[in-house]
Amino acid sequence: xxxxxxxxxxxxxxxxxxxxxxxxxxxxxxxxxxxxxxxxxxxxxxxxxxxxxxxxxxxxxxxxxxxxxxxxxxxxxxxxxxxxxxxxxxxxxxxxxxxxxxxxxxxxxxxxxxxxxxxxxxxxxxxxxxxxxxxxxxxxxxxxxxxxxxxxxxxxxxxxxxxxxxxxxxxxxxxxxxxxxxxxxxxxxxxxxxxxxxxxxxxxxxxxxxxxxxxxxxxxxxxxxxxxxxxxxxxxxxxxxxxxxxxxxxxxxxxxxxxxxxxxxxxxxxxxxxxxxxxxxxxxxxxxxxxxxxxxxxxxxxxxxxxxxxxxxxxxxxxxxxxxxxxxxxxxxxxxxxxxxxxxxxxxxxxxxxxxxxxxxxxxxxxxxxxxxxxxxxxxxxxxxxxxxxxxxxxxxxxxxxxxxxxxxxxxxxxxxxxxxxxxxxxxxxxxxxxxxxxxxxxxxxxxxxxxxxxxxxxxxxx
Amino acid sequence: xxxxxxxxxxxxxxxxxxxxxxxxxxxxxxxxxxxxxxxxxxxxxxxxxxxxxxxxxxxxxxxxxxxxxxxxxxxxxxxxxxxxxxxxxxxxxxxxxxxxxxxxxxxxxxxxxxxxxxxxxxxxxxxxxxxxxxxxxxxxxxxxxxxxxxxxxxxxxxxxxxxxxxxxxxxxxxxxxxxxxxxxxxxxxxxxxxxxxxxxxxxxxxxxxxxxxxxxxxxxxxxxxxxxxxxxxxxxxxxxxxxxxxxxxxxxxxxxxxxxxxxxxxxxxxxxxxxxxxxxxxxxxxxxxxxxxxxxxxxxxxxxxxxxxxxxxxxxxxxxxxxxxxxxxxxxxxxxxxxxxxxxxxxxxxxxxxxxxxxxxxxxxxxxxxxxxxxxxxxxxxxxxxxxxxxxxxxxxxxxxxxxxxxxxxxxxxxxxxxxxxxxxxxxxxxxxxxxxxxxxxxxxxxxxxxxxxxxxxxxxxx
Numbered sequence: 001x002x003x004x005x006x007x008x009x010x011x012x013x014x015x016x017x018x019x020x021x022x023x024x025x026x027x028x029x030x031x032x033x034x035x036x037x038x039x040x041x042x043x044x045x046x047x048x049x050x051x052x053x054x055x056x057x058x059x060x061x062x063x064x065x066x067x068x069x070x071x072x073x074x075x076x077x078x079x080x081x082x083x084x085x086x087x088x089x090x091x092x093x094x095x096x097x098x099x100x101x102x103x104x105x106x107x108x109x110x111x112x113x114x115x116x117x118x119x120x121x122x123x124x125x126x127x128x129x130x131x132x133x134x135x136x137x138x139x140x141x142x143x144x145x146x147x148x149x150x151x152x153x154x155x156x157x158x159x160x161x162x163x164x165x166x167x168x169x170x171x172x173x174x175x176x177x178x179x180x181x182x183x184x185x186x187x188x189x190x191x192x193x194x195x196x197x198x199x200x201x202x203x204x205x206x207x208x209x210x211x212x213x214x215x216x217x218x219x220x221x222x223x224x225x226x227x228x229x230x231x232x233x234x235x236x237x238x239x240x241x242x243x244x245x246x247x248x249x250x251x252x253x254x255x256x257x258x259x260x261x262x263x264x265x266x267x268x269x270x271x272x273x274x275x276x277x278x279x280x281x282x283x284x285x286x287x288x289x290x291x292x293x294x295x296x297x298x299x300x301x302x303x304x305x306x307x308x309x310x311x312x313x314x315x316x317x318x319x320x321x322x323x324x325x326x327x328x329x330x331x332x333x334x335x336x337x338x339x340x341x342x343x344x345x346x347x348x349x350x351x352x353x354x355x356x357x358x359x360x361x362x363x364x365x366x367x368x369x370x371x372x373x374x375x376x377x378x379x380x381x382x383x384x385x386x387x388x389x390x391x392x393x394x395x396x397x398x399x400x401x402x403x404x405x406x407x408x409x410x411x412x413x414x415x416x417x418x419x420x421x422x423x424x425x426x427x428x429x430x431x432x433x434x435x436x437x438x439x440x441x442x443x444x445x446x447x448x449x450x451x452x453x454x455x456x457x458x459x460x461x462x463x
Numbered sequence: 464x465x466x467x468x469x470x471x472x473x474x475x476x477x478x479x480x481x482x483x484x485x486x487x488x489x490x491x492x493x494x495x496x497x498x499x500x501x502x503x504x505x506x507x508x509x510x511x512x513x514x515x516x517x518x519x520x521x522x523x524x525x526x527x528x529x530x531x532x533x534x535x536x537x538x539x540x541x542x543x544x545x546x547x548x549x550x551x552x553x554x555x556x557x558x559x560x561x562x563x564x565x566x567x568x569x570x571x572x573x574x575x576x577x578x579x580x581x582x583x584x585x586x587x588x589x590x591x592x593x594x595x596x597x598x599x600x601x602x603x604x605x606x607x608x609x610x611x612x613x614x615x616x617x618x619x620x621x622x623x624x625x626x627x628x629x630x631x632x633x634x635x636x637x638x639x640x641x642x643x644x645x646x647x648x649x650x651x652x653x654x655x656x657x658x659x660x661x662x663x664x665x666x667x668x669x670x671x672x673x674x675x676x677x678x679x680x681x682x683x684x685x686x687x688x689x690x691x692x693x694x695x696x697x698x699x700x701x702x703x704x705x706x707x708x709x710x711x712x713x714x715x716x717x718x719x720x721x722x723x724x725x726x727x728x729x730x731x732x733x734x735x736x737x738x739x740x741x742x743x744x745x746x747x748x749x750x751x752x753x754x755x756x757x758x759x760x761x762x763x764x765x766x767x768x769x770x771x772x773x774x775x776x777x778x779x780x781x782x783x784x785x786x787x788x789x790x791x792x793x794x795x796x797x798x799x800x801x802x803x804x805x806x807x808x809x810x811x812x813x814x815x816x817x818x819x820x821x822x823x824x825x826x827x828x829x830x831x832x833x834x835x836x837x838x839x840x841x842x843x844x845x846x847x848x849x850x851x852x853x854x855x856x857x858x859x860x861x862x863x864x865x866x867x868x869x870x871x872x873x874x875x876x877x878x879x880x881x882x883x884x885x886x887x888x889x890x891x892x893x894x895x896x897x898x899x900x901x902x903x904x905x906x907x908x909x910x911x912x913x914x915x916x917x918x919x920x921x922x923x924x925x926x
Contacts, residue, residue: 223869227763237703300690406686
């Protein structure tokens with residue numbers, strides 16, 4: 001038997017103890033957004049630092065303006081492979097509405113479902129306590145079995161992910177030397193389905209803009225002024241209507257500069273995933289993909305940039321009717337970015353377009369709501385290739401390379417502040433009910449997740 | 464001297480007494496919208512019925528569910544000319560913000576301005592107590608001087624005009640026989656300017672519609688669904704943008720059916736009025752007329768139909784940013800109608816257009832917010848011709864035939880419920896500050912108004 005085989009056997013033999021430890025962590029009510037649980041958040045950090053130090057990753061609790069960070073290291077010696085920084089978060093969402101929980105959210109238990117499968121039910125069972133423990137249990141098994149980890153490992157566990165991460169930027173900045181590694185491992189995403197592991201390699205970026213179109217200097221009576229006075233609702237509607245052409249493409253000049261076509265082999269993999277497009281849209285009572293007409297829904301949300309009006313308003317919006325021509329009309333508009341699209345170029349193209357549509361006697365103001373580029377891991381990066389291989393081995397199903405339509409801020413921060421790419425491997429499932437009552441984590445996700453990380457650590461140590 | 468000359472001489476000689484009587488009426492705090500002034504409203508009605516009965520129009524106070532009506536008649540004998548129904552309202556607007564009044568709003572006084580002109584300052588001095596008293600004082604002078612009125616006259620004075628006239632429809636319906644005359648005289652409008660009398664011959668109609676566009680059955684995360692899921696804000700913006708063409712014309716098929724071009728002589732009269740287009744729009748910080756590009760602002764608001772989005776909203780409209788794709792987007796849209804445009808045809812054309820723009824997997828709901836046709840008095844109607852002549856005589860300036868971009872509901876009700884056209888003659892001025900602090904009515908408006916009605920009554924009695 002190889003070292004890895006021994007580690008995997010140890011993981012299997014000690015699964016009950018791994019679950020017990022997860023239960024101990026889950027019982028701590030570390031709800032970061034509610035000040036009433038400030039002490040619980042620190043208790044969770046203390047518990048993690050103590051456990052890690054006990055099994056061989058030297059860890060400490062670090063104070064911030066908010067909830068503390070936990071930082072650990074087992075590194076320093078010259079070892080093969082990259083030095084990795086593992087990231088997870090120990091804080092959880094609030095439990096409201098509490099009456100919809102079948103049991104106490106902080107009394108974790110294993111439930112056997114009608115099909116015989118077992119799930120761990122509790123707040124944080126999946127997001128992110130269950131997920132982060134897959135990595136720590138894999139590291140524990142490696143050290144217990146072999147006396148060491150196969151590569152240098154640092155760990156950063158955050159306590160404010162569910163409440164906007166206010167302390168993260170200052171902490172990364174103040175500790176950039178300590179935390180800068182060769183590669184980040186992030187465990188906060190999902191599998192393709194219960195049998196198919198996945199690596200998230202693409203996260204869309206975001207540009208947010210708010211515009212205010214002003215016509216007259218006051219609201220006008222549409223009887224007195226209607227027809228003669230400019231209506232900013234009409235101006236705004238024309239601006240919004242002109243953002244897409246009849247094929248669903250965004251019309252801003254240069255908008256698609258930097259958008260990258262997926263390689264054929266990736267597209268072929270996606271075809272094999274058998275994404276159920278009609279179920280995806282049918283689940284929200286829609287039928288036809290709305291974006292670029294020559295793309296599938298999966299392409300739309302993973303690989304294509306978008307322009308969405310998230311909010312618009314002008315004039316009278318209450319009950320009944322008021323014959324007003326408003327002075328102002330406003331909209332909040334966001335762009336999801338992919339590939340190498342540059343946020344500031346998109347913003348400038350948008351503003352130039354809007355200005356071109358403003359009548360001479362009207363005006364427009366812009367407010368910025370953030371901008372970040374898309375994140376992607378090169379399909380031929382060595383770490384990605386290794387991870388694909390071992391996940392495929394572990395799950396006996398070809399690992400999917402998937403995208404994520406939203407953004408995970410920490411991944412952008414690791415890239416821009418610490419110069420690290422991230423490998424996003426997680427074992428969550430669509431039905432885990434994270435952020436909702438009766439959150440669960442499949443026991444197969446927990447067990448397979450520990451085994452997967454054990455394999456990843458091994459594989460990364462190879463030449 | 465003719466009978467009319469004697470009546471006019473009496474009016475001049477008794478102007479001080481006419482002003483005193485107006486003061487007595489103005490002192491009564493008949494604010495119809497505030498229940499605290501319920502007794503004052505009745506006191507104003509009582510005062511009017513008593514005064515009218517005293518000088519020779521047999522009048523009574525009629526109870527309604529709200530504030531009472533005052534109805535009077537001096538009719539029945541066979542007389543030449545039409546039987547007219549005079550309409551005015553004795554209720555007034557609230558006085559807030561009271562701190563901006565220079566004196567007690569219900570302590571009427573005459574103020575001499577720097578140019579020597581005199582104005583009556585008080586709440587209701589113009590709207591509509593001063594205006595309705597011009598007619599009653601003219602009738603008083605006729606009866607005092609000649610023992611009778613030259614034509615049959617009925618009077619309807621309302622006490623709820625400033626609070627939505629809830630009792631008017633039931634009252635007109637219950638008393639239609641008593642109130643149906645040959646012609647209504649309404650005194651609640653304005654002059655062209657302080658030297659130029661005006662008759663309002665056109666009032667625009669109105670069709671109100673509210674639409675709700677529904678895409679997904681819930682709000683969606685724009686990261687998870689953006690690009691694939693239909694955004695109802697985009698659908699609504701396209702609908703709104705498509706309502707006008709690049710020349711400002713409304714695009715609905717058949718929209719301009721029934722729109723009437725003004726006769727050349729009327730247009731020529733308007734040209735002579737010297738309307739200051741740049742001051743009209745400049746006063747609200749605009750410069751360029753927004754409607755049909757080949758029309759003047761005066762045409763826009765008096766003679767052209769419009770489509771205005773009075774309100775629109777969808778998605779997140781609070782502070783900050785939320786990357787949501789909303790389930791619904793909504794708009795309140797109104798059409799101002801002119802000539803013979805038919806409200807229900809316009810509504811159907813609009814709904815058909817909107818339905819044609821709704822994607823297959825989205826839906827739209829409509830809610831109706833009223834519909835009324837435009838009102839107009841034929842330019843060659845005998846009563847109009849007579850009124851133009853005598854107003855021109857009285858003011859020594861050619862009487863203007865003007866439009867009104869808004870609607871005056873009573874005029875539509877007289878037409879549809881009682882079958883009467885209305886002659887709208889009023890003596891208000893743009894700077895009267897009706898509904899605002901320091902409301903005033905020029906003494907010249909009051910005096911010239913009384914003399915004008917004396918002439919109108921005389922002229923209408925002529926074959």
